Amino acid sequence: MNSFVSKQKDWWPSPAKLNLFLHILGRYDNGYHQLQSLFQMLDYGDALAFDISTDDTTIRMETPLDGVPDDDNLIVKAARLLATKTKCNKGAVISLDKRLPMGGGIGGGSSNAATTLVALNHLWNTGLSEDELAELGLSLGADVPIFVRGLTAFAGGVGEEITPAPQQEQYFLVANPNVHVSTAEVFTSPDLPRNTPAIRWEDYKFEKTWNDCQQLVANRYPEVAKLLQWLVHYAPSRMTGTGACVFATFSDYTLAEQVRAQMPEAWQSFVAKGVNRSPLLDKLEQQR
Ligand SMILES: C[C@@](CO)(OP(=O)(O)O)[C@H](O)COP(=O)(O)OP(=O)(O)OC[C@H]1O[C@@H](n2ccc(N)nc2=O)[C@H](O)[C@@H]1O
Numbered sequence: 001m002n003s004f005v006s007k008q009k010d011w012w013p014s015p016a017k018l019n020l021f022l023h024i025l026g027r028y029d030n031g032y033h034q035l036q037s038l039f040q041m042l043d044y045g046d047a048l049a050f051d052i053s054t055d056d057t058t059i060r061m062e063t064p065l066d067g068v069p070d071d072d073n074l075i076v077k078a079a080r081l082l083a084t085k086t087k088c089n090k091g092a093v094i095s096l097d098k099r100l101p102m103g104g105g106i107g108g109g110s111s112n113a114a115t116t117l118v119a120l121n122h123l124w125n126t127g128l129s130e131d132e133l134a135e136l137g138l139s140l141g142a143d144v145p146i147f148v149r150g151l152t153a154f155a156g157g158v159g160e161e162i163t164p165a166p167q168q169e170q171y172f173l174v175a176n177p178n179v180h181v182s183t184a185e186v187f188t189s190p191d192l193p194r195n196t197p198a199i200r201w202e203d204y205k206f207e208k209t210w211n212d213c214q215q216l217v218a219n220r221y222p223e224v225a226k227l228l229q230w231l232v233h234y235a236p237s238r239m240t241g242t243g244a245c246v247f248a249t250f251s252d253y254t255l256a257e258q259v260r261a262q263m264p265e266a267w268q269s270f271v272a273k274g275v276n277r278s279p280l281l282d283k284l285e286q287q288r
Pocket residue numbers: 019022031032033034035037104105106107110140141142143144157158159183184187240241242243
C-alpha cells in the first residue's frame with residue numbers, strides 16, 4: 001500500500017495532501033487570501049534522492065521535470081535557498097520520482113520543496129530548526145511550511161498558522177480530471193467568494209464545511225463538474241485546494257478500490273490512506 005519507491009537510492013518521501021475543506025475568509029493588503037483549511041497528509045506521493053558532494057557547490061536535477069527548467073523547479077530553488085541561508089558550500093544532484101499530477105491542488109511542488117529542505121538540512125548538516133525551515137519554506141510557497149511540519153493540521157492565515165488535527169483513519173480516492181488550474185487564476189477571480197465566517201476548530205465537521213473555490217472551478221472547467229458528479233454517486237466528494245483534483249472519502253480501503261476500478265479511464269486516480277504524520281517525518285527519524 002505504501003507507494004514510495006525503494007530502488008538502490010536512498011529515497012525521501014514527498015507526500016501529497018488534501019484540503020478536506022477550504023474556506024476563504026478575506027484578503028490581506030498584499031493580495032494573499034486569509035483562509036481556513038484542514039490539510040490531510042496522505043501516505044502516497046513523489047520521492048526524492050540526493051547525491052551529495054562536499055567539494056562542489058553545484059545544485060541540479062538528475063531528472064529534470066518536463067516543462068520546468070531547473071531554475072524554476074521548487075526543488076532546486078529550495079536547495080539553493082538553504083545553501084545561501086546557511087552559507088553551505090556543499091552541492092547536490094537530485095533525482096525525482098514524480099507521481100503526483102502537477103498543479104492538481106494536492107501540493108506536489110510544495111511537498112517537493114519541503115522534502116528538499118528537510119533532507120538537505122540533515123544531509124548537509126546545516127543545523128536549522130524545524131521553525132527555521134518552515135519560515136524559509138514560506139518564501140517558496142504558502143503550503144511549504146505545512147509539509148515541513150508534516151502533520152495533518154488545521155491551517156489559518158495564508159496557510160502558515162498550523163494547529164495539529166489528528167483525524168480518524170480514512171481512505172481517499174483521488175482523481176485528476178486532466179485539466180490544469182492555476183492557483184493564481186482562482187485567487188484573482190472576481191467570482192471567488194471571500195467572506196466565509198471563521199469557524200472554531202473544535203466545531204469542524206466535514207459535512208458542515210466546503211471548498212470556496214469549487215463552484216468557480218467547476219463552472220470554468222466542465223470536466224471537474226463531471227468528475228464530481230460521477231464520484232458523489234458513491235461517496236462524499238469534494239475538490240482539493242484550488243483544483244483540479246477531487247477526492248471521495250471512504251472508511252474502507254477495498255470499497256475505495258472497487259469504485260476506482262469502475263472509474264472511466266480518462267481520469268487518472270489513486271487510492272491513499274490519510275495519515276496524521278507525514279512519511280517524511282518517519283524517514284527523518286530513521287536517519288537520526
Ligand atoms: C490555497 C492552496 C490550498 O492548499 O491551494 P493549492 O495550491 O493547494 O491548490 C494553497 O495554500 C496555495 O499555496 P501555494 O500553491 O503554495 O501558493 P503560492 O505559490 O504561495 O501562491 C500562488 C498564488 O496564489 C495566491 N494565494 C495563495 C495563497 C493564499 N493564501 N492566498 C493567495 O491569494 C497568490 O496570488 C499567489 O500568487
